[in-house]
Amino acid sequence: MRPRRAQPTPDPDATPKCRHFGTCGGCSLLDQPIAWQLHDKVAAAEKLLAPYLAGQRIAFEQPDRAPRHFRTRLLYPVRSDRDGLPVVGIYEFQSHKLVRIEECKTQDVWLTDLGKAMETILREQRVQPYSPSSQRGVAKAVWARLASGTGEVLAGVVTRPGTFPQGPAFAEALTKAARELPYGRYARELVGVVHSISDRDDEFLLGDRHVPLRGRDHVVDRRDDLDFRVSAGSFYQVHAGASALLYAPAMTLCGDVKGQRIVDGYGGVGGFGLRLARRGAAEVTIVEDNEAACRDAEHNAKKNGLANARVLPQPYASAQLPEKPDLLVVDPPRAGLGEKGVQRTLRSQPRRILYVACAADSLARDLGALCANGYRVTAARLCDLFPHTEHVELVVRLEAAGS
Numbered sequence: 001m002r003p004r005r006a007q008p009t010p011d012p013d014a015t016p017k018c019r020h021f022g023t024c025g026g027c028s029l030l031d032q033p034i035a036w037q038l039h040d041k042v043a044a045a046e047k048l049l050a051p052y053l054a055g056q057r058i059a060f061e062q063p064d065r066a067p068r069h070f071r072t073r074l075l076y077p078v079r080s081d082r083d084g085l086p087v088v089g090i091y092e093f094q095s096h097k098l099v100r101i102e103e104c105k106t107q108d109v110w111l112t113d114l115g116k117a118m119e120t121i122l123r124e125q126r127v128q129p130y131s132p133s134s135q136r137g138v139a140k141a142v143w144a145r146l147a148s149g150t151g152e153v154l155a156g157v158v159t160r161p162g163t164f165p166q167g168p169a170f171a172e173a174l175t176k177a178a179r180e181l182p183y184g185r186y187a188r189e190l191v192g193v194v195h196s197i198s199d200r201d202d203e204f205l206l207g208d209r210h211v212p213l214r215g216r217d218h219v220v221d222r223r224d225d226l227d228f229r230v231s232a233g234s235f236y237q238v239h240a241g242a243s244a245l246l247y248a249p250a251m252t253l254c255g256d257v258k259g260q261r262i263v264d265g266y267g268g269v270g271g272f273g274l275r276l277a278r279r280g281a282a283e284v285t286i287v288e289d290n291e292a293a294c295r296d297a298e299h300n301a302k303k304n305g306l307a308n309a310r311v312l313p314q315p316y317a318s319a320q321l322p323e324k325p326d327l328l329v330v331d332p333p334r335a336g337l338g339e340k341g342v343q344r345t346l347r348s349q350p351r352r353i354l355y356v357a358c359a360a361d362s363l364a365r366d367l368g369a370l371c372a373n374g375y376r377v378t379a380a381r382l383c384d385l386f387p388h389t390e391h392v393e394l395v396v397r398l399e400a401a402g403s
Helices: 035-053 109-124 166-178 241-255 274-277 293-305 338-348 362-373
Strands: 075-080 087-088 141-149 152-159 189-197 209-215 218-223 226-231 261-265 283-287 308-311 328-332 352-357 373-382 395-401
Touching: 035 362, 075 109, 087 109, 109 141, 109 152, 109 166, 109 352, 141 226, 152 218, 166 189, 166 209, 166 338, 189 218, 189 308, 189 338, 218 241, 226 261, 226 274, 241 274, 241 308, 241 352, 241 373, 241 395, 261 274, 261 338, 274 283, 274 293, 274 308, 274 328, 293 308, 328 338, 338 362, 362 373, 362 395
Parallel strands: 152 189, 261 283, 261 328, 283 308, 328 352
Antiparallel strands: 075 087, 075 141, 141 152, 189 209, 218 226, 352 395, 373 395
8 A cells, every 4th residue: 555645734824835935936926815816817917908808807716715736747957966966946036046845835745745756866876967058967857747637647857868878777766766655635656757858958948859768658637528648748737627727618618519610729639629529519620730749639539539520730820720610729838829820810710719828918919910800809717727826827719700
């Protein structure tokens, strides 16, 4: 039997307390009640988007208590201490000085413990941290992804190109350490260890290629009666409650989609597209240019028996999209659609658009272009996937004039 973590008693305070708050750059609003955070986020978003809302308010839902331990993605840079040994953690705000994380009120507890175990293993194996300034060393970062619906975890190390002779020993030691970590109400299982290779020589921490060292190169999550395979190189929402916070209200904004033709732009592993296909859409085209995500989306459509979903492996801005779909969903990265993405959207002439944005400023820019070309905002919602930070997730529905 694995050891079990004692269940914590309810925190009577309105705000979580963390020993690293004020130095760690991971969150900046932890000392503010969640109601204050949401009020300020909504107010700022409504001010920025006011020219396009036509007096509409941005809907949101306030949780009963401050969210805790919701983050399912760990990504720690690796740096040298004074003795040249590796340390891992989170950067201080606007700094490359590391804070070694002993606790975290936003990250899953088991992942935080796994991060500490990874540092210990790197130190024991004398893995040399990579230095961007000298371009020497090996390890750039450690990472882990939790599929909170199943408890499966994938973890690994990011290195510069070249051999990583400690890889097999690192994988074996991490697998052993993971088995010994206590867990709470929900079980956790490390199903694979991956060597990620970064071809960049700067501070960027994500790998470009992924080689399994032990076990699988993916996790399987179970959400909304759907199975999602998520590989090491694929994007996936990092909030454990994304189904309730993002996908459920987004599906409500989409309305009845039975018999409709839908395009899911920047579709990833099929988060939106497969949910819409399950709800009875006649045809769903998932547009994605990340190779790993395309493979995952194709697998997920087949695994879930959704023959009405297909994957178009092309960049959204230059994709050959179906003309005049009933609904176009776009979930671009923080930079937004940009001029090329907006033009691609307009050429497709969708009847309705569901724009999912993780940056309000790029959303405002793109709304300006879309609204100037015949679309109007009919609903907007803030989905708080990033509590205790200034970041926001916004979902906006637009309709073509005359719809």
